[in-house]
Amino acid sequence: MTAGLEIAGLRVAYDSIRGPVVAVDGVDFTVGHERVALVGESGSGKSTVGRAILRLLPPSAHIAADRMTFDGIDLLGCDERRMRRVRGGRIGMILQDPRHALNPVMTVGRQIVESYRAHGGIGGTEARRRALDMLAAVHIRDPERVFAAYPHQLSGGMGQRAMIAMVLAAGPDLLIADEPTSALDVTVRHSVLAILDELVIAHGMGLLIITHDLNLVATFCDRALVMRAGRIVEALPASGLAEAHHPYTRALFAAAPTL
Amino acid sequence: MIRVEDLSVAFRAGGRVVPAVRGVSFAVPKGAAFGLVGESGSGKTTVLRTIAGLIDDWDGRIEVDGVPMGAKRDRAARRQLQMVFQDPYGSLHPRHTVARTLAAPLRLHGVGERDRRIDAALADVGLDRRFRYRYPNQLSGGQRQRVAIARALILEPAIVLLDEPTSALDVSVQAEVLDLLDRLRRERALTYILVSHDLGVVVRLCETMAVMRNGEVVETATASAFRKGAVATDYARGLIESSRGYRRETRMAEVAEAGIRTT
Ligand SMILES: Nc1ncnc2c1ncn2[C@@H]1O[C@H](COP(=O)(O)OP(=O)(O)OP(=O)(O)O)[C@@H](O)[C@H]1O
Ligand SMILES: Nc1ncnc2c1ncn2[C@@H]1O[C@H](COP(=O)(O)OP(=O)(O)OP(=O)(O)O)[C@@H](O)[C@H]1O
Ligand SMILES: [Mg+2]
Ligand SMILES: [Mg+2]
Numbered sequence: 001m002t003a004g005l006e007i008a009g010l011r012v013a014y015d016s017i018r019g020p021v022v023a024v025d026g027v028d029f030t031v032g033h034e035r036v037a038l039v040g041e042s043g044s045g046k047s048t049v050g051r052a053i054l055r056l057l058p059p060s061a062h063i064a065a066d067r068m069t070f071d072g073i074d075l076l077g078c079d080e081r082r083m084r085r086v087r088g089g090r091i092g093m094i095l096q097d098p099r100h101a102l103n104p105v106m107t108v109g110r111q112i113v114e115s116y117r118a119h120g121g122i123g124g125t126e127a128r129r130r131a132l133d134m135l136a137a138v139h140i141r142d143p144e145r146v147f148a149a150y151p152h153q154l155s156g157g158m159g160q161r162a163m164i165a166m167v168l169a170a171g172p173d174l175l176i177a178d179e180p181t182s183a184l185d186v187t188v189r190h191s192v193l194a195i196l197d198e199l200v201i202a203h204g205m206g207l208l209i210i211t212h213d214l215n216l217v218a219t220f221c222d223r224a225l226v227m228r229a230g231r232i233v234e235a236l237p238a239s240g241l242a243e244a245h246h247p248y249t250r251a252l253f254a255a256a257p258t259l
Numbered sequence: 260m261i262r263v264e265d266l267s268v269a270f271r272a273g274g275r276v277v278p279a280v281r282g283v284s285f286a287v288p289k290g291a292a293f294g295l296v297g298e299s300g301s302g303k304t305t306v307l308r309t310i311a312g313l314i315d316d317w318d319g320r321i322e323v324d325g326v327p328m329g330a331k332r333d334r335a336a337r338r339q340l341q342m343v344f345q346d347p348y349g350s351l352h353p354r355h356t357v358a359r360t361l362a363a364p365l366r367l368h369g370v371g372e373r374d375r376r377i378d379a380a381l382a383d384v385g386l387d388r389r390f391r392y393r394y395p396n397q398l399s400g401g402q403r404q405r406v407a408i409a410r411a412l413i414l415e416p417a418i419v420l421l422d423e424p425t426s427a428l429d430v431s432v433q434a435e436v437l438d439l440l441d442r443l444r445r446e447r448a449l450t451y452i453l454v455s456h457d458l459g460v461v462v463r464l465c466e467t468m469a470v471m472r473n474g475e476v477v478e479t480a481t482a483s484a485f486r487k488g489a490v491a492t493d494y495a496r497g498l499i500e501s502s503r504g505y506r507r508e509t510r511m512a513e514v515a516e517a518g519i520r521t522t
Pocket of ligand 4: 157304305
């Protein structure tokens with residue numbers, strides 16, 4: 001049995017009235033106890049890869065792979081019951097549109113508490129205490145208020161942090177984070193990254209982070225996978241991104257406005 | 260010209276009052292681009308929504324082209340002010356195709372040549388005709404964001420309020436969008452207020468910017484002062500410093516101190 005995420009020959013096509021849209025066209029990679037960045041132009045298939053791992057794609061999507069396993073579990077072949085235990089518990093996912101992903105009719109606090117209770121096996125009082133601690137840890141100014149709030153009463157970045165708190169509450173072994181900090185100011189962003197960092201370093205969590213933020217990739221991640229039109233065109237150490245060879249990778253980051 | 264004076268906005272939620280914006284003032288001359296940056300949750304979106312007339316309960320004074328807010332604005336005046344929302348998913352109708360979403364404002368304001376305008380608006384944000392027939396859930400995050408930008412610009416407004424308009428875009432598409440915004444401003448003297456967490460984007464587009472924290476503007480500075488790091492507050496200095504990248508050692512010490520627990 002091998003540890004971590006192993007993907008080989010992943011393909012995803014969406015049905016559409018104008019014929020199939022091939023979004024992922026044969027992708028191979030692994031994620032161990034490390035921080036891996038998935039980067040690439042808008043529409044290149046990054047979110048589709050992230051969601052395919054947890055089979056969170058719409059019915060119009062067709063997934064195929066030669067191999068897609070996590071710690072030996074066959075993610076493509078296992079039944080829905082097994083998959084439900086993997087989702088949230090073993091593998092957590094932060095979706096690209098967090099406020100859309102949170103339950104709109106349930107308070108933020110209840111959503112985090114349920115995540116703690118379902119996966120941590122702890123009682124209500126303890127779960128509540130931890131939920132408030134987690135909101136404070138992601139630099140929510142007034143945790144009590146946000147605990148009692150509904151998602152539409154939060155700012156964009158507060159919703160993103162509520163989503164992160166909920167997913168981390170389940171203590172995942174692998175976290176797939178799709179643009180997890182795009183709505184955060186840089187100061188809060190780094191505090192949130194530090195929490196993820198700690199989980200990787202001290203708890204051996206694996207992290208697959210989808211992002212457009214070159215700075216984040218270069219200073220936070222170990223490796224970077226570069227996608228274009230459904231394929232990985234280059235894989236390189238994150239710190240070497242500035243010296244990337246592939247012309248696409250170079251072009252992708254050349255236009256970043258700097259301070 | 261947009262003038263905001265002593266603006267305060269409070270929300271009522273669960274029997275509590277949430278002071279979201281507290282005494283904010285700034286002025287944006289016609290044809291200028293003004294940046295709003297700062298802490299997540301500090302009230303930036305609320306300021307934009309109030310200027311756009313989407314929030315009823317507020318205190319202070321807002322003037323758009325000499326007309327005080329609160330006075331009835333006619334259809335022509337409303338057309339002049341458009342907003343790109345922070346959350347494109349939430350702002351696009353889930354059951355309308357891209358073409359229908361873009362046609363709706365044109366129809367509402369009786370603008371002709373709709374087909375041509377829709378194609379041009381999509382091409383401007385790097386999307387080809389194929390995307391006309393897609394629904395929002397059939398688009399990537401960045402494609403949705405570009406549809407939202409196209410919708411705001413299709414009516415050729417005079418003022419555009421941009422709330423994190425490029426947060427889901429790769430830097431090359433982002434550069435195209437920023438070039439487009441620059442060009443429109445030169446050609447038609449558009450006025451922008453831009454909210455973004457990316458200081459590089461803000462100094463690229465704006466001459467002046469305000470830094471918000473906890474409902475207040477803590478500092479207003481020029482983009483060139485920001486570039487040089489010549490800012491007055493520790494908070495703004497911290498933002499500039501953090502923009503350089505993640506610092507593992509400093510941050511790990513912070514986490515150890517806070518004693519964060521997951522399960
Ligand atoms: N349900 C769907 N039906 C048809 N096409 C789809 C559907 N969902 C996504 N696509 C298309 O598949 C491609 C990949 O989408 P995906 O969301 O994976 O891109 P992405 O790399 O995450 O982009 P972004 O950085 O903009 O979020 C895009 O061209 C998109 O338009
Ligand atoms: N409808 C609402 N009901 C209650 N509180 C709200 C509502 N909308 C916003 N707030 C609160 O107002 C404050 C400011 O929110 P706002 O969305 O303006 O912040 P922001 O600066 O745009 O943050 P971000 O950068 O995270 O998007 C937040 O504390 C938020 O929880
Ligand atoms: Mg995406
Ligand atoms: Mg906002």
